[in-house]
Amino acid sequence: MHRLLSGLHRGGGVPSVPAPPVSGASQEEIRRQNLGAVLRYVHVHGPTSRAELTARLGLNRSTIGALAADLAAAGLVTEEPPATVRRAGRPSLVVSPRTRVYAQALSIEPDRLRAARIGLGGRILDLRETDRDAGASALDAVAPLAALTEEMTRAVEPDAVRAGVAVAVTDTSRDRDGRVRIGGPDEALRAALDAAFAAGPAVLAGDLADIAGLAEHVRGVAAGVDDLVYLHGGAGVSAGIIIGGRLVMGHGGRSGKVGHMVVNPGGLPCECGSRGCWQTEIGEAALLRHAGRDPGSPDGVREVLCAAAAGDPVARAAVERVADWLGFGVANLVNVVNPDTVVFGGSLRDVYTAGADTVRRRLDELALPVSREHVQLRPAALGRDAALIGAAELAFAHLLADPLNVGNPA
Amino acid sequence: MHRLLSGLHRGGGVPSVPAPPVSGASQEEIRRQNLGAVLRYVHVHGPTSRAELTARLGLNRSTIGALAADLAAAGLVTEEPPATVRRAGRPSLVVSPRTRVYAQALSIEPDRLRAARIGLGGRILDLRETDRDAGASALDAVAPLAALTEEMTRAVEPDAVRAGVAVAVTDTSRDRDGRVRIGGPDEALRAALDAAFAAGPAVLAGDLADIAGLAEHVRGVAAGVDDLVYLHGGAGVSAGIIIGGRLVMGHGGRSGKVGHMVVNPGGLPCECGSRGCWQTEIGEAALLRHAGRDPGSPDGVREVLCAAAAGDPVARAAVERVADWLGFGVANLVNVVNPDTVVFGGSLRDVYTAGADTVRRRLDELALPVSREHVQLRPAALGRDAALIGAAELAFAHLLADPLNVGNPA
Numbered sequence: 001m002h003r004l005l006s007g008l009h010r011g012g013g014v015p016s017v018p019a020p021p022v023s024g025a026s027q028e029e030i031r032r033q034n035l036g037a038v039l040r041y042v043h044v045h046g047p048t049s050r051a052e053l054t055a056r057l058g059l060n061r062s063t064i065g066a067l068a069a070d071l072a073a074a075g076l077v078t079e080e081p082p083a084t085v086r087r088a089g090r091p092s093l094v095v096s097p098r099t100r101v102y103a104q105a106l107s108i109e110p111d112r113l114r115a116a117r118i119g120l121g122g123r124i125l126d127l128r129e130t131d132r133d134a135g136a137s138a139l140d141a142v143a144p145l146a147a148l149t150e151e152m153t154r155a156v157e158p159d160a161v162r163a164g165v166a167v168a169v170t171d172t173s174r175d176r177d178g179r180v181r182i183g184g185p186d187e188a189l190r191a192a193l194d195a196a197f198a199a200g201p202a203v204l205a206g207d208l209a210d211i212a213g214l215a216e217h218v219r220g221v222a223a224g225v226d227d228l229v230y231l232h233g234g235a236g237v238s239a240g241i242i243i244g245g246r247l248v249m250g251h252g253g254r255s256g257k258v259g260h261m262v263v264n265p266g267g268l269p270c271e272c273g274s275r276g277c278w279q280t281e282i283g284e285a286a287l288l289r290h291a292g293r294d295p296g297s298p299d300g301v302r303e304v305l306c307a308a309a310a311g312d313p314v315a316r317a318a319v320e321r322v323a324d325w326l327g328f329g330v331a332n333l334v335n336v337v338n339p340d341t342v343v344f345g346g347s348l349r350d351v352y353t354a355g356a357d358t359v360r361r362r363l364d365e366l367a368l369p370v371s372r373e374h375v376q377l378r379p380a381a382l383g384r385d386a387a388l389i390g391a392a393e394l395a396f397a398h399l400l401a402d403p404l405n406v407g408n409p410a
Numbered sequence: 411m412h413r414l415l416s417g418l419h420r421g422g423g424v425p426s427v428p429a430p431p432v433s434g435a436s437q438e439e440i441r442r443q444n445l446g447a448v449l450r451y452v453h454v455h456g457p458t459s460r461a462e463l464t465a466r467l468g469l470n471r472s473t474i475g476a477l478a479a480d481l482a483a484a485g486l487v488t489e490e491p492p493a494t495v496r497r498a499g500r501p502s503l504v505v506s507p508r509t510r511v512y513a514q515a516l517s518i519e520p521d522r523l524r525a526a527r528i529g530l531g532g533r534i535l536d537l538r539e540t541d542r543d544a545g546a547s548a549l550d551a552v553a554p555l556a557a558l559t560e561e562m563t564r565a566v567e568p569d570a571v572r573a574g575v576a577v578a579v580t581d582t583s584r585d586r587d588g589r590v591r592i593g594g595p596d597e598a599l600r601a602a603l604d605a606a607f608a609a610g611p612a613v614l615a616g617d618l619a620d621i622a623g624l625a626e627h628v629r630g631v632a633a634g635v636d637d638l639v640y641l642h643g644g645a646g647v648s649a650g651i652i653i654g655g656r657l658v659m660g661h662g663g664r665s666g667k668v669g670h671m672v673v674n675p676g677g678l679p680c681e682c683g684s685r686g687c688w689q690t691e692i693g694e695a696a697l698l699r700h701a702g703r704d705p706g707s708p709d710g711v712r713e714v715l716c717a718a719a720a721g722d723p724v725a726r727a728a729v730e731r732v733a734d735w736l737g738f739g740v741a742n743l744v745n746v747v748n749p750d751t752v753v754f755g756g757s758l759r760d761v762y763t764a765g766a767d768t769v770r771r772r773l774d775e776l777a778l779p780v781s782r783e784h785v786q787l788r789p790a791a792l793g794r795d796a797a798l799i800g801a802a803e804l805a806f807a808h809l810l811a812d813p814l815n816v817g818n819p820a
Binding site for chain 1: 636637649651653654656658659660661662663664665666667668670671672673674675682684738741742743745746747748749750775776777778780781784785
């Protein structure tokens with residue numbers, strides 16, 4: 001299931017249709033692909049006139065008209081005259097996604113469990129959350145998430161249709177040797193999710209940084225950018241890597257564990273059992289340690305950043321030191337995967353913003369000119385909701401691949 | 411042009427057909443895709459019976475028969491009864507690629523220029539090479555490569571058809587600050603290649619490690635493996651990264667500059683202007699330095715490896731030290747891109763073979779268990795010819811996408 005991620009979004013903001021099976025595309029298959037292309041376009045770009053769809057998708061006018069009418073008849077879009085008519089002649093109808101069709105997006109975050117209903121078109125319609133107990137496993141999250149979902153589902157309009165369910169997972173556990181196992185979604189979790197959300201297609205699950213990166217790629221600061229690294233900072237650090245418009249998943253979907261790239265041999269021991277991992281230098285604990293604060297303080301990172309902004313020299317030095325190591329690791333990633341854009345999310349968003357000059361200087365010092373000259377460094381745009389927004393994109397995948405095969409009302 | 415690489419080989423040894431344009435696949439387009447699928451199958455897997463093609467490609471028997479007949483009529487394949495008939499009944503005809511159709515594969519290597527004619531099916535039919543002057547630019551290589559090609563072309567059968575031309579390029583130059591610019595194929599080189607090889611489709615160019623990695627993925631030690639890192643060692647170190655069956659190209663095709671990943675802050679200065687880059691620890695010069703040899707010695711690497719194998723303690727220690735750093739950087743790559751297999755090519759092939767236990771031990775010490783447990787470490791299978799074999803795959807791309815639109819006899 002997880003592997004589905006890799007085929008979802010090619011070609012930037014307008015993901016192309018999936019390759020047909022070698023067994024040959026039938027007329028029915030072609031129609032399905034074209035319906036998907038129209039629906040996906042308005043889902044990503046919002047209300048769009050038939051004329052613009054004709055231009056963007058390279059289909060002829062009458063084909064677009066027929067496809068839009070079919071999508072409207074299925075209750076997936078509305079077609080209405082534009083609010084303001086600019087010139088003479090019959091105006092082109094505007095095709096808009098209908099939010100009665102929604103995705104159930106879930107996230108298992110280190111300290112919170114969150115659930116959202118997100119409408120076709122990407123708007124958050126409802127969002128509920130609850131604390132997550134320290135030490136709880138990802139499996140423990142399934143029942144509370146199901147309860148939040150049930151609460152929300154009771155409040156929906158009678159004609160609402162749930163297109164799918166997807167969950168972004170951050171999951172860390174320890175193996176028998178005490179080393180951290182970065183689990184992400186495993187088989188037991190998948191089975192529990194499938195059982196808890198029995199109605200509809202299988203529940204899709206993915207790594208939190210991958211899914212948040214996907215969200216920034218489809219709707220965030222990297223919309224339209226095909227080659228990006230999204231860095232997510234929290235207690236640990238991980239990345240969603242999208243190259244050529246596709247998530248770089250790796251064998252078993254475990255790529256992007258960049259927090260455990262060793263940058264400082266002989267540095268501090270890491271919870272993974274190794275030493276000098278990048279997250280020992282740029283994780284939240286490192287910032288707090290350098291600033292002389294309690295590493296367990298829940299608001300510690302914000303406090304250090306505020307103190308640095310207010311001119312506190314110790315806090316400022318702590319931010320600079322973390323920014324320096326941040327630039328160091330970014331340089332390595334730039335040399336290895338050659339992104340166009342690096343996006344900083346989670347707590348690294350604010351660390352980057354506070355130390356942007358230092359990050360850039362270190363990057364310029366260490367990375368190859370051909371690889372770093374064009375690199376854009378950007379704070380994430382979607383904030384805490386990125387994982388939910390990305391999960392919704394996953395959950396809509398089935399619908400966008402085959403729009404007329406919609407599920408039953410939730 | 412370079413970007414074409416990323417769409418070439420999905421789905422392991424049997425690359426799938428390219429996604430159709432959103433404008434909708436016609437019957438003609440579907441036929442083209444199916445012809446491409448059959449031709450690609452026999453090109454990668456060798457002679458295959460119609461019955462097996464039917465099973466492998468999921469097309470029905472009569473469709474396979476018609477497609478194979480069309481390919482035979484175009485002179486791209488032969489169809490013959492199997493040499494030995496195993497059971498009663500009409501034997502299924504065996505479809506074989508015809509080597510009259512060939513790719514012109516070229517490589518610009520640090521010390522050599524090489525040119526090969528490689529037949530459909532992947533066999534090297536002719537191979538010629540010449541020394542490359544130290545300090546010569548990639549542009550300087552075009553005329554000698556054109557001369558080698560002309561020599562070869564004069565020797566071909568009259569009915570031979572050149573399907574395309576592609577070149578694998580390693581290119582390093584210095585910018586005004588004396589820092590190394592890792593160029594790869596640039597616009598001037600492309601223009602010169604297009605002018606020198608005017609007949610036929612545009613000349614495709616790519617980075618040597620990317621192309622050698624592609625070759626190992628299609629026909630080498632990683633055939634059928636979708637997630638691999640191919641490491642190429644020489645004076646420098648670079649990688650071809652294939653994830654989900656696709657080359658990870660990056661913005662501008664510059665990914666895989668792993669030799670400039672900093673692994674040892676405060677280590678030795680690197681020719682790129684940085685310090686402690688991976689290639690300062692695992693490049694050929696590092697091995698020679700540790701072994702107390704002249705870093706410029708042309709056979710130095712082989713001599714050190716032989717001495718180590720013969721029990722020379724200095725040479726052995728040098729190999730161990732390089733193997734240790736090799737495992738260190740591999741651990742970082744395993745954490746970042748999560749390959750299934752890491753392939754060691756160029757001079758790293760022999761270094762890996764000599765120090766395999768050390769590489770593995772260091773990898774196991776540093777990489778996350780979930781990422782490294784299943785990783786296979788493998789010496790490259792295709793040796794020096796990998797770049798030429800990979801370039802031929804590029805050169806065949808046009809033909810495999812649209813088999814009946816073959817070029818004119820060369």
